[in-house]
Amino acid sequence: MHVEWSCVRWSVERLLAVGLTFLLWRSAIAHLGNPYYFLSSIYAYNLTDSFTGQMAAFVLPHAELLLGLVLFLGIWKRPAYAFTAVLFAVFALGQLAALGQGLKISCGCYGSGESLEIGAVSVTIALGCGVASLLGALLAEPEVFSCPPSDVPSPSLN
Numbered sequence: 548m549h550v551e552w553s554c555v556r557w558s559v560e561r562l563l564a565v566g567l568t569f570l571l572w573r574s575a576i577a578h579l580g581n582p583y584y585f586l587s588s589i590y591a592y593n594l595t596d597s598f599t600g601q602m603a604a605f606v607l608p609h610a611e612l613l614l615g616l617v618l619f620l621g622i623w624k625r626p627a628y629a630f631t632a633v634l635f636a637v638f639a640l641g642q643l644a645a646l647g648q649g650l651k652i653s654c655g656c657y658g659s660g661e662s663l664e665i666g667a668v669s670v671t672i673a674l675g676c677g678v679a680s681l682l683g684a685l686l687a688e689p690e691v692f693s694c695p696p697s698d699v700p701s702p703s704l705n
Contacts, residue, residue, distance in 0.1 A: 556686050559686055563679050564621065566679070567683070569615075572611070574608070575609070575611035585604050585608070585655060586600060586601065588652075591653070592644070610634065614634065623690065624683070624690070628680045628684035631677075635673050635680060642669055646665055646666070654669040656672075
């Protein structure tokens with residue numbers, strides 16, 4: 548049996564992209580649907596001042612939407628996976644910091660209806676998504692750019 552590893556690599560990378568897109572969009576839609584709950588979730592972590600919390604509540608859902616779109620479309624794959632890994636690492640670190648403070652709060656991951664209390668499960672999910680993002684970055688084919696693009700004829704100087 549002959550396995551075409553490039554097809555397996557592409558398939559696994561695309562499955563990771565679709566799975567991460569689903570999680571990012573689910574979170575973003577929940578946060579955009581109830582921004583005040585999301586803002587209160589950010590404040591519950593006791594990690595930011597008022598202004599930084601408001602900026603995070605505005606920027607994070609839009610960043611999640613954009614990263615999900617880029618992953619889903621399969622453009623700028625490696626940078627998108629890298630930024631997604633950083634995002635999930637920040638989520639995990641924020642949860643670990645809140646646990647270190649002894650807080651018993653909701654993670655705020657998916658809005659008011661479906662959030663877990665921060666703990667081993669929520670941190671493991673965030674870290675697992677970060678690892679999946681790094682794996683996606685490793686599996687993604689590098690984009691090759693040339694200037695000018697190779698399919699555009701060069702102007703002649705005659």
